[in-house]
Amino acid sequence: LFAGRTEFVKGVVAMSGLPAADRMEVCFAGRSNVGKSTLINALTGHKALARTSNTPGRTQEINYFTLQDSHYLVDLPGYGFAKAPVAVVAQWQRLLKAYLSGRPTLRRAFVLIDGRHGIKAVDEEILSLLDTAAVPFQVVLTKADKVKAADREKILDQVRARLQPHPAAFPELVVTSSETGAGIETLRAIVAGLD
Ligand code: GTP
Numbered sequence: 084l085f086a087g088r089t090e091f092v093k094g095v096v097a098m099s100g101l102p103a104a105d106r107m108e109v110c111f112a113g114r115s116n117v118g119k120s121t122l123i124n125a126l127t128g129h130k131a132l133a134r135t136s137n138t139p140g141r142t143q144e145i146n147y148f149t150l151q152d153s154h155y156l157v158d159l160p161g162y163g164f165a166k167a168p169v170a171v172v173a174q175w176q177r178l179l180k181a182y183l184s185g186r187p188t189l190r191r192a193f194v195l196i197d198g199r200h201g202i203k204a205v206d207e208e209i210l211s212l213l214d215t216a217a218v219p220f221q222v223v224l225t226k227a228d229k230v231k232a233a234d235r236e237k238i239l240d241q242v243r244a245r246l247q248p249h250p251a252a253f254p255e256l257v258v259t260s261s262e263t264g265a266g267i268e269t270l271r272a273i274v275a276g277l278d
C-alpha cells in the first residue's frame with residue numbers, strides 16, 4: 084500500500100469541502116507540534132508531502148492525501164495551541180470536532196501524543212469526543228528519540244492508565260520516531276491491515 088503512489092488531494096477548511104466519502108480513511112490528530120505532518124511524511128516516504136514546522140499551528144486545514152486511490156490519510160490541524168488568534172483557534176476546533184464526529188468513512192483515528200509528555204488534559208477532550216462518536220482510536224507516541232530511557236516506562240504506564248476509561252481506545256500503543264524510523268513499519272502495517 085505504501086509503496087504505491089501518494090498524492091496531496093486538497094486542503095479543506097469546512098465540512099462542505101471534504102472529498103466524497105468513497106474510500107476508507109485514517110486521520111492523525113494531536114496537539115500542535117506533536118509531529119502529525121512529520122509522521123505522514125515518514126509513513127509515505129516523502130520528505131515534504133505534508134508541510135511541517137518548528138512553529139506550532141503549521142497545519143491550519145484538514146489536508147487529504149491519497150494512498151493508491153484506495154485510502155485517504157488525513158492530516159489534521161493541531162489543538163491546544165494558545166498563540167493563534169482566539170477566533171482562528173475556535174474555527175479550527177469547530178472543524179476538527181465536526182470532522183472527528185461526522186465522517187462515516189473514518190476507520191481509525193491515530194491520536195499522537197508526545198512521548199516525552201504523555202496524555203494531557205487537552206488530549207482528554209479529544210479522546211472523549213472520539214468515544215462519543217464511536218470512532219476507534221489508537222495512540223501513537225511520537226519523538227521517541229527524545230525520550231530519556233529512564234522516563235520511557237513511566238510515560239507508557241501513564242498513557243495506558245489514562246486510556247483505560249476510554250471504550251473507543253485500542254490498548255496497543257505505537258511508539259514512533261520520525262527521526263530514527265522506529266515504529267513506522269508497524270504503523271504502516273496497521274493502516275494496511277484495516278478493512
Ligand atoms: P501542527 O501542524 O502545528 O499541528 O504540528 P504537527 O503536529 O504537524 O507537527 P510537525 O510535524 O510540523 O512537527 C513539529 C516539529 O517536531 C518539527 O520541528 C519536527 O521536525 C519535529 N518532529 C516531529 N516528529 C519528530 C520526531 O519523531 N523526532 C524529533 N526529534 N522531532 C520530531
Ligand code: MG
Nearest residue numbers: 119120141142
Ligand atoms: Mg501539521
